[in-house]
Amino acid sequence: MEISGGFSGKSRFRALKQAGMFSVLRLAALINILALLIVCGFLLYNGLPAITWEFLTDSPRNSMTAGGIWPCIVGTVYLALGALAVAFPLGVASAVYLNEYAGGSRLSRYVRLGVNNLAGVPSIVFGLFGMSFFVITCNLGISLLAGILTLAVLSLPVIISTAEEALRQVPVNLREASFALGATQSQTIVGVVLPAAFPGMLTGAILGLARAAGETAVIMFTAVVFFSPQPVDSLLRPVMALPYHMYVLATSGTDIDKTMPLQYGTALVLLVLVMGMNLGAIILRDRLQRKRGGI
Amino acid sequence: MFKAIAAFLLGIMVTAPAYAASQEIMINGSTTVLPVMQKVGEAFMNANPGSSLAISGGGSGNGIKALSEGLCQVAMSSRDIKDSERAEAEARGVNPYRIAIAMDALVPVVHPDNPVKEISVEQLRDIYSGKITNWQELGGEDAKIVVISRDSSSGTFETWEEIIMKKTKVSPTALMQASNGAVVQAVSKNKKAIGYIGFGYLNNSLKQINVNGIVAGAETALDGTWPIARELYLFTNGEPQGELKKLVDFVLDPKKGQKYVLDIGYIPLKD
């Protein structure tokens, strides 16, 4: 493929130009890698010393200058898992409808338009919606449940589009074989299509989970409080959550210098949690693709 | 799958009302009062193992709003309730009851390297309205003044507006920070900045400025000579009863809550 220049000056110029431009492209790619490395490295370097067993398992103490972030971890896990528990069934059912039933009908076009636009709604608008609908209109108050439901709406598009992708990957002849054996469409979907598509859907579920866990603006007015050290025992109680805790530590508190190690520590835990989930999803998807390639 | 959804929703519906009865005191409001209530709250929960508190700090207006909407039982505020807020609360059947818990002084602060030490109320007003824009005019170096203010919806801002600004408006070029901590952060990192914070937020990354020749401190705030002092309040729905009364008594106890008020850096009330 390589066009190595002829002898004329012009072609040498062209080859030089290509080399120059390609290094610009390489530089651009390098900047991305550097950016990720710098942020992660910075947080690892500053955050690791703060990570102790106590930090992970204790409540904040002494006006947040000591103790740990256990209630925030618990809150974030509840919020994200709860959102997934609501959004995953809804998302998968939507995807099944879009891919298995609706085909290219006009209805499905509207639904897809809805999904696409829902994906583009800014998180702060989800927050406003959650506040006026779930918190006030549905009278849930600032609570775990209101946060879960708002986050569920937020992560719905991710789950739908990955689930649809997974369904599309299921070979048509699998379905045909099932029909040929006399199964109805719903039996085929439950017995054949969903199991085949499940690992792919799982990728979407993890991505949705990670999105919900890292989100701040949505839960700010729907689910979180500044300080509530008790374990969460009810869906109608507000919780502490890692991203909001991070925000609070970084912008308020009487003694920001004293909470600095805790800020780094919290940022690192949040980063590891969210990035870990994403990495998991990426590895899972990679495996699937390789398996499919192998068949 | 439908069964799963149905079970989940049913679960929510069945368990929700049962849990709603679990008693927890929700405290919401001013970020100025927040550190006091957090510290006192921690001690209160240690002293009363059965009790549980949840504290959020959205701002004074937010706390009073939450009280009148029934979203919290205690509102923290760094200013008195407004007539409009009282009317709104009463329209919802809530009767805000005011409890003063501490004194606070607002203190203008600059970066420790800034040579300026003294300022007058009039000069402060001119800085914040954008009339004075260079430190030279105040005897400092030749540098632009970076004006840092609290968010226009905070109680701290409203106190500042009332005492310092009178009828003039804070210039829109002022940087609006969402909390006392953010102001500390911004001023301590910027040699050209001026900001104002609650007394409790002073630390050695900042330098406090004297106003009209008076040094901000517990005495000057209590005897009324410090020009920018205010009381900090809790509001409850009617006179506090039961668990709430226990909490409020704890806060006002000179050996318990008031001691923490001093620890945090605010000024305890004279009994």
Place this chain on the structure above:
Amino acid sequence: MPIANKERLIHLGLAVIAFSSLLFLGLITFFLFMEGLPVFQYVSIKEFFTGSNWYPTSNPPEFQIFPLIVGSVAVTLVASVIAIPLGVLTAAWMTEVAPAALRRILKPVIELLAALPSVVVGFFGMIVVAPVLQDVFDADIGLNLFNAGLMLAFMSVPTICSISEDALFGVPKSLREASLALGATRWETTAKVVIPAAFSGIGTACMLGMSRSIGETMVVLMVAGGAGIIPEWIFDPVRPMPAAIAAEIAEASFRGEHYHALFAVGMVLFLFTLAFNCVAQAVSMKKA
């Protein structure tokens, strides 16, 4: 017969669920407008959009959001100027130049970059970037338009890059081969054949990246500085729409003037992102 009925029931049930996304989008729109439109009882439409005094808690309050809109547009522009070249060039490197092994490393890196929680990016901007801007560039304050734009670029590069990459990857091999066969270098092929062929996909990518920047909240709340002014240069602080909403909504009394005003800001923001998304969809349709 009962089986057919059951099938029909399932079909219907799934259709209803599938409509939930549309329903939520509708509900979001409805609530935004229901809570936002009443602000025009207090302020005229023209004043609301073109006036430059945002004093929501003064007495009487003033709700004029022009500086907030300008703030949002400005941070988005700065972010785009950084993120679009970076994203598109990276995508071009991945599809046109990089060996397969390197591409396999870079792809997950980009995806992980997309996954950075916004509050962590904001924290990084506050702690690391702001002091640098103050000390090295002598900015009055490190929390400003440029800082916010830089951090937003960070967050929109992955979107721009991965969608552009799909578009570039989709350009038929035969096109490239034809260009090379005519004696063009690989760079000339990339610049004059592949990128133009993928233009609509790249356009979609840029639109979606911009939509992400304008709607991002935590970053602008933490690093944009928060002054409600029309910026005169790149180191001025700004108060973009999402930051104003996030900072003030907790304080606004329920269904008061300020509350309605903030929902109206949310409405404007929503329309902005909707417009970006619609343009993106229109551009991507054109390809087909």
